[in-house]
Amino acid sequence: MLKWQPARTKSAKRANKQLQLGDELDLEITDLNSKGEGVGRHKRQVLFVPGTWLGEHVRVRIVEPKKSYVQAELVSILQASDSRRDALCPYHGVNEKTCGGCPWMFIDYAAQVYAKQRRVEEMCSRLGLDCPGTIQASPQELAYRNRAQLKASADALGFVAARSDQIVDVEQCVVLSDHNNALLARIREQDLGIGRRRKTWVTIDIADEVDFEHISFNQRLPFRQGNTAQNQEMLGWLTKVLHGLNCKRALELFAGSGNLTQALVASGVDDITVVEVVPEALDTLRQSLPSTKAFALDLFDKTKLSELVSLSADAELLLLDPPRDGFALLGQLVSQLPSLKSIIYISCDLASFERDVALLCDEFSLLELQPLDMYPQTPHVELMSVWSRK
Numbered sequence: 575m576l577k578w579q580p581a582r583t584k585s586a587k588r589a590n591k592q593l594q595l596g597d598e599l600d601l602e603i604t605d606l607n608s609k610g611e612g613v614g615r616h617k618r619q620v621l622f623v624p625g626t627w628l629g630e631h632v633r634v635r636i637v638e639p640k641k642s643y644v645q646a647e648l649v650s651i652l653q654a655s656d657s658r659r660d661a662l663c664p665y666h667g668v669n670e671k672t673c674g675g676c677p678w679m680f681i682d683y684a685a686q687v688y689a690k691q692r693r694v695e696e697m698c699s700r701l702g703l704d705c706p707g708t709i710q711a712s713p714q715e716l717a718y719r720n721r722a723q724l725k726a727s728a729d730a731l732g733f734v735a736a737r738s739d740q741i742v743d744v745e746q747c748v749v750l751s752d753h754n755n756a757l758l759a760r761i762r763e764q765d766l767g768i769g770r771r772r773k774t775w776v777t778i779d780i781a782d783e784v785d786f787e788h789i790s791f792n793q794r795l796p797f798r799q800g801n802t803a804q805n806q807e808m809l810g811w812l813t814k815v816l817h818g819l820n821c822k823r824a825l826e827l828f829a830g831s832g833n834l835t836q837a838l839v840a841s842g843v844d845d846i847t848v849v850e851v852v853p854e855a856l857d858t859l860r861q862s863l864p865s866t867k868a869f870a871l872d873l874f875d876k877t878k879l880s881e882l883v884s885l886s887a888d889a890e891l892l893l894l895d896p897p898r899d900g901f902a903l904l905g906q907l908v909s910q911l912p913s914l915k916s917i918i919y920i921s922c923d924l925a926s927f928e929r930d931v932a933l934l935c936d937e938f939s940l941l942e943l944q945p946l947d948m949y950p951q952t953p954h955v956e957l958m959s960v961w962s963r964k
């Protein structure tokens with residue numbers, strides 16, 4: 575027998591309709607996504623709105639209605655967050671003509687730090703882990719970046735725009751160190767001949783350790799942690815942790831030029847095996863830390879797993895600091911290292927960290943999770959964690 579159902583009125587149909595390109599609506603921002611964009615909900619649809627903050631009421635316009643979420647743009651702020659401020663940079667913004675480097679520049683630094691802490695705490699509660707330590711804020715919210723990659727075309731030198739692949743022409747950048755701003759100014763004075771190059775885009779890596787005469791085009795510098803003061807904090811934390819663990823044989827993955835390896839050496843770890851894929855980084859590491867055994871291996875190639883295990887099958891400590899993709903092979907590797915007592919996992923991406931450590935929780939307990947803010951004005955958060963076999 576058919577059940578009676580109320581006739582659907584026109585307004586009810588309208589209320590259930592999917593949002594369309596160009597639609598405008600009022601929205602409350604209740605969350606932030608991994609890109610740092612405001613998240614709001616309309617009926618069952620989730621909307622992402624760059625340039626908005628937790629608790630704000632905003633009018634938005636739909637720019638990209640997708641199946642799983644809807645991308646929207648800010649039309650006007652109906653009720654602003656108390657943490658909103660005038661951005662400290664003239665190039666800041668969320669459109670195709672403004673710089674995409676610092677998406678949180680419009681929010682007070684204290685509120686940025688609070689939001690990062692909140693995201694880490696939410697992750698811990700999803701994983702059933704104890705509360706993390708209080709995030710270590712950066713001593714400088716500006717002028718901290720010891721390196722950056724500039725993009726240059728025939729008519730612009732700067733950074734990629736927020737919502738396009740256009741280059742925003744930038745004269746000075748408030749998050750760059752003084753040295754890097756001086757390099758930027760000198761590069762701008764030169765005729766780079768970019769218009770005559772075959773490629774329309776050129777990349778120029780600048781860094782505190784590079785002087786003007788040694789700048790090169792389209793050549794990526796090996797990795798370096800981008801905030802010198804916060805890197806020192808990280809090394810201090812690692813040294814303290816290593817002291818407590820007292821391990822003799824360590825395997826370090828994603829070692830770069832040996833930034834963290836130096837703490838292993840200084841802490842008296844006797845037998846250190848390191849793995850990294852970039853040859854220039856490995857050369858630097860071998861020169862500065864000759865007592866370590868350094869190997870070039872692509873750690874994202876799963877066919878290399880047994881080779882990796884054989885490099886340090888009796889390691890007691892695993893130290894890893896992968897790029898944003900994390901290390902999806904972590905569970906498999908750990909299951910083949912029976913001598914492993916401790917793991918120190920340093921991560922620059924919450925999502926991949928959550929995926930990777932979810933596999934550890936059965937066999938390892940979390941001893942400490944310390945968040946750190948390496949990149950003010952962005953949603954990125956660094957996690958430093960120590961795990962011990964149960």
Ligand SMILES: C[S@@+](CC[C@H](N)C(=O)[O-])C[C@H]1O[C@@H](n2cnc3c(N)ncnc32)[C@H](O)[C@@H]1O
Nearest residue numbers: 797828829830833850851872873874895896897
């Ligand atoms: C976040 S950095 C950490 C580097 C170093 N721990 C430090 O503090 O400077 C990640 C490192 O992983 C390296 N890497 C990226 N992809 C890799 C791969 N497929 N295999 C091995 N190493 C890789 C990068 O070259 C980079 O040095």
